Amino acid sequence: xxxxxxxxxxxxxxxxxxxxxxxxxxxxxxxxxxxxxxxxxxxxxxxxxxxxxxxxxxxxxxxxxxxxxxxxxxxxxxxxxxxxxxxxxxxxxxxxxxxxxxxxxxxxxxxxxxxxxxxxxxxxxxxxxxxxxxxxxxxxxxxxxxxxxxxxxxxxxx
Ligand SMILES: [Zn+2]
Ligand SMILES: [Zn+2]
Numbered sequence: 497x498x499x500x501x502x503x504x505x506x507x508x509x510x511x512x513x514x515x516x517x518x519x520x521x522x523x524x525x526x527x528x529x530x531x532x533x534x535x536x537x538x539x540x541x542x543x544x545x546x547x548x549x550x551x552x553x554x555x556x557x558x559x560x561x562x563x564x565x566x567x568x569x570x571x572x573x574x575x576x577x578x579x580x581x582x583x584x585x586x587x588x589x590x591x592x593x594x595x596x597x598x599x600x601x602x603x604x605x606x607x608x609x610x611x612x613x614x615x616x617x618x619x620x621x622x623x624x625x626x627x628x629x630x631x632x633x634x635x636x637x638x639x640x641x642x643x644x645x646x647x648x649x650x651x652x653x654x
Pocket of ligand 2: 586587588624626
């Protein structure tokens with residue numbers, strides 16, 4: 497269940513104009529367990545006949561991130577972002593750089609570091625980003641199959 501703070505009432509509480517599009521975008525993200533890219537959100541909006549342009553989706557996503565309603569995850573390789581509701585409990589993500597699969601990491605390794613850094617610098621820390629990249633087990637397997645196939649295709653020169 498998505499926390500109530502993320503529904504359209506929350507948008508009003510934060511002083512955001514509660515447009516139909518923003519509400520529709522939030523609904524899509526509430527229903528999704530995985531972070532979605534702007535394109536994926538746009539396709540889903542179209543599928544449910546929401547009148548919206550891709551640039552409106554981008555603008556809304558940017559705004560919702562700026563207000564900490566959403567959290568963005570950078571997908572490696574193509575500089576795309578995926579978006580997910582900012583949970584009360586903060587998450588990091590590991591992204592497969594081949595298939596773009598995204599897994600949440602429930603543990604935040606930076607909390608102790610933040611405390612120490614705040615003490616050291618006098619900053620009041622408001623947040624941080626940490627996305628990790630790698631190859632998921634399935635892609636590791638596919639990659640070694642590809643390598644085997646490539647090796648098999650090489651001409652055998654004695
Ligand atoms: Zn993968
Ligand atoms: Zn963290």
